[in-house]
Amino acid sequence: MTTVSNPPLSSRMCTQEQLESHRFRAWAERLAEEPARLHRKLWEYCYIAEALAERGMLQPGITGLGFAVGTEPLASLFASSGVTVVATDMDPEEAAAKGWVDTNQHAAGIDALNDRGLCPDSVFRTNCSFRAVDMNDIPEDLTGFDFVWSSCAFEHLGSIEHGIQFVVNAMRCLKPGGVAVHTTEFNCSSNDATLTEGGTVLFRRRDFEEIARRLHADGHDITLDFTAGSLPADHFVDLPPYKQDVHLKLMLADYVCSSYGIIARAAS
Numbered sequence: 691m692t693t694v695s696n697p698p699l700s701s702r703m704c705t706q707e708q709l710e711s712h713r714f715r716a717w718a719e720r721l722a723e724e725p726a727r728l729h730r731k732l733w734e735y736c737y738i739a740e741a742l743a744e745r746g747m748l749q750p751g752i753t754g755l756g757f758a759v760g761t762e763p764l765a766s767l768f769a770s771s772g773v774t775v776v777a778t779d780m781d782p783e784e785a786a787a788k789g790w791v792d793t794n795q796h797a798a799g800i801d802a803l804n805d806r807g808l809c810p811d812s813v814f815r816t817n818c819s820f821r822a823v824d825m826n827d828i829p830e831d832l833t834g835f836d837f838v839w840s841s842c843a844f845e846h847l848g849s850i851e852h853g854i855q856f857v858v859n860a861m862r863c864l865k866p867g868g869v870a871v872h873t874t875e876f877n878c879s880s881n882d883a884t885l886t887e888g889g890t891v892l893f894r895r896r897d898f899e900e901i902a903r904r905l906h907a908d909g910h911d912i913t914l915d916f917t918a919g920s921l922p923a924d925h926f927v928d929l930p931p932y933k934q935d936v937h938l939k940l941m942l943a944d945y946v947c948s949s950y951g952i953i954a955r956a957a958s
């Protein structure tokens with residue numbers, strides 16, 4: 691009998707086919723989410739978890755650094771696998787001023803990070819620590835991690851250039867051969883006009899190509915895939931106030947957007 695193994699994930703956009711794959715459904719179940727939910731946020735969490743798992747990163751002895759963790763479930767998921775996690779988010783006062791606290795999207799400390807109960811509390815408190823970190827000014831002592839991750843965050847750093855700089859700078863937090871996984875907004879309808887500055891920016895294909903160019907110049911490894919999905923949910927665009935059950939693509943400003951994930955391997 692021939693064993694067919696799934697190809698490893700590369701940098702790519704969110705699609706219905708991937709979210710419905712058995713690999714992603716298994717992560718959705720572990721995240722205590724409704725596995726059939728066709729939502730790009732769920733895709734982002736499953737993508738990050740699957741990318742790290744298939745690179746051997748979700749096991750005891752591994753160290754992970756999360757940026758802008760907010761109220762996401764990944765720090766507790768990774769801690770439950772035995773990973774030593776440093777979870778970070780921006781300074782609480784600054785986050786309050788920017789509206790992240792009022793919308794319940796900011797983590798002020800470790801207490802909110804295991805509220806889904808994905809990790810036994812004693813294990814969580816042993817394996818996970820928290821500190822305030824500005825993604826635009828990563829402290830120099832944050833080095834030597836096996837992996838770094840961020841979900842839905844580097845589009846909020848003020849400009850396209852700030853987002854690109856963050857991805858490049860975060861590679862310095864890794865050991866040689868370490869893995870970075872980040873998800874963000876992808877403007878799928880324009881490779882030209884986009885939101886380039888402000889509270890949320892929208893990355894175009896050419897911006898991801900620029901990220902890859904800069905990472906390659908530093909000796910890191912990244913492969914980009916822009917394959918678009920062709921199933922019904924890939925063609926549905928959710929409109930404000932974004933209440934539809936199907937939410938893989940949405941209209942933001944004048945652009946059709948989705949999520950894009952980046953996986954990069956640090957130079958060894």
Ligand SMILES: C[S@@+](CC[C@H](N)C(=O)[O-])C[C@H]1O[C@@H](n2cnc3c(N)ncnc32)[C@H](O)[C@@H]1O
Pocket residue numbers: 757758759760761762779780785790795796797823824825826840841842843846847
């Ligand atoms: C949309 S929320 C995403 C939160 C979480 N990662 C998730 O997926 O649910 C954006 C996050 O970015 C954080 N953030 C915004 N600007 C930041 C900065 N300059 N440095 C660190 N975190 C920042 C906010 O505090 C918030 O936690």
